[in-house]
Amino acid sequence: MSALLAVFGSRRMAATLLLGFASGLPLALTSGTLQAWMTVEGLDLKTIGFMTLVGQAYVFKFLWSPLLDRYPLPVAGRWLGRRRGWLAGFQLALAATLGAMALFDPKGSLGALAALAVAVAFLSASQDIVFDAWRTDALLPAERGAGAAVNVMGYRLAMLVSGGLALWLADVWLGFRGTYALMAALMLVGVIGTLMAPEPDGVAAAPPRSLAEAVVGPMRAFFGRPWAVAFLVLIVLYKLGDAFAGALSTSFLIRGVGFSAGEVGLVNKTFGLAATIVGALAGGALMARLGLWRSLFAFGVAQMVSNLAYWALAVLPKELTTMTVAVAIENLCGGMGTAAFVALLTALCERRFSATQYALLSALSAVGRVYVGPASGVMVEAMGWPSFYLSTLAIALPGLALLVVMRGPVRRLEFASPANT
Template sequence: MVSLMGFSSGLPLLLTGSVLQAWMQQEGVDLGTIGLFALVGLPYTLKFLWAPFLDRYSLGGMGRRRGWLLRVQIGLILALVGLSLTEPAINPMGVAAAALLVTFFSATQDIVIDAHRRESLADHELGLGSSLYVNGYRVGLLLASSGGLILADYMPFSQVYQLLALAMLIGVFTTLLAPEPSIAADAPKTFYEAVIAPFLEYFCRPNAFLILLFILLYKIGDIMASHMSIPFYLDLGYSKTEIGAIVKGFGFWATVFGGLAGGIVMLRLGIYRALWTFGLLQSISTAGFAVLGAYGYSLPGLAAVIAFENLSGGMGTAAYVAFMSSLTNKKFTATQYALLSSLMGIPRVIVAAPTGFLAASFGWVAFFSCCALIAVPGLLLLRRFRSW
């Protein structure tokens, strides 16, 4: 169930990211506008604002988590169908509005799924559970990105989005079959307990703000680089089929192996050393894109860079998710995890927005070199928290 819920979370993400970028570039939209479309991901950053409602209230007779999840997933399917009916070249604002609706329902789904996972797993199960969730998440990403790009060589993007909207039914069936987590005896019973208490409980902890800063910085370079990766591949001359097969297909298995390896390595190294090791590998792998940009078109070179980047990214994400899950109080699971994961979304939304202008101004080699170096502050901050 954890893996299938991860699949449901991962599927919509790139449909407003790299797949939408490819669609817009095919329609002749300029790089600057494509970069600005990162802003449609704002709900991923602001989801902590409405997470307390999901902690406090229940819908229907399916329980606090499953009741919300079913309705949100139906809304997400309808929003994806709406996005498929837009025209990027003629009405980019209409595309932005539809994509924003998709990200709102997707972010809300993430809130409920993260809370369901945390409440269903014991503390000692978080490492393995996070790895299974991340791998399911990556399967969803693979279907949306690799499958979507390959299909786009043979059918219009509008039809691709409609097919992938139907794939979200997997998440609906999972919700119907999954057990409802048991509600803690001290779960929020008033609006005050649901809205105010989670933030008070977290920010009264030692180093609360520095922990948030670390979460913000840990994967910032990796996320900035990935936001412009599809235009980068297309600019170097790779076809959409090559991108789908190598970048998304071959890279997927590297990510799956990285996620599983990350869970195993964490058992031996501990969270602190794992975060250090995986963060350093992520920075080095991002620099590989700069090397590829300098070398030019090369299928073996692309495969090598993608394998290294996805392997290190999968390991880093597994440690990242396990770390954030361990910080949440089960009484306020949805709100506190939404707060922490919202910080993770800031690079994908706010910081990634000007990446199109940066890549156009500095060139691919300088851009990816900067993305590799920008990860260093997060690693330096980690040195202050050896007790983590």
């Protein structure tokens, strides 16, 4: 217990929590909350649909990640260091840009608001690059699981604040412009986290010697690792079954089972969020005892078997309690799997190139989440909801089988020196 408290109670964990919050805060403000603002202002659906494109920076952030690996931010970099200097710069810029969004409204100044939303997405994606790099550089191997769990908790809490809470504040108290001004002020939480965070030292403090090395070096270093291609395949497959199960979960609960949108929203925003946070924290705590490989395997099996909760919901009589239990089980196990998976991505990054490598690996990990939607719809139409959810167990098996084959390489990551990973 004392060892567990030492891991979760460290200064690095406190900084990770605040930085995770700052990382999650801007996302809804350029997506769901912004869509709600435009809807309330009476904009047409075609315009609202096109505004979803403002978040493309999150997909292509790996393109400018070598610049953040190679160069420190002038002035701030000399004071705070390469990682923390960029973090503080992006956080202050996000606070200013979100504050600027509060000066406009969608009906009268859509162009200006769209440009600012694009800027927020770019700055937010850039902050994510540096935060992921800092976490990779600064956390010790024994802290990777706890760090992943605390990061998930901070990120999810921020999404609740900038999503559900922001909508409530806009509706009953502040209006959307006042709410965006408040969200801008909340970005200063990230600055506090940056000031608390220790700047990585040693190998992590030395940037690539040139921009060419910052671009080519991460690829050369990663593919020089034994089992490099197998690790890439594992990243795609590990949460694939979970991605299929979650791709149409809202449509399943509303159309497949017959719950109202309000019931689904209430359960997902309360029990779902709480279960994800509890699962991530439990996963991080268990990883301190189990190690990386055993955690990946155990949590992978759990997130696969948890898909049976949705199968049961599809075949049992409609009950709100049944939905609550199913959503809680699915999110609990998914949160545990996410904690182990983020720890794997962190362990795979070489500290000198961590910004670029993590950006590339996280983009690859999103392949399943982004592209399973169309396939899920076709499968549901062909086989129905109960058989679809049973099939997601089979989809999860190749990732677990590959993990078994790669037990040795994954276990070697657990004991790698942080200066050499």
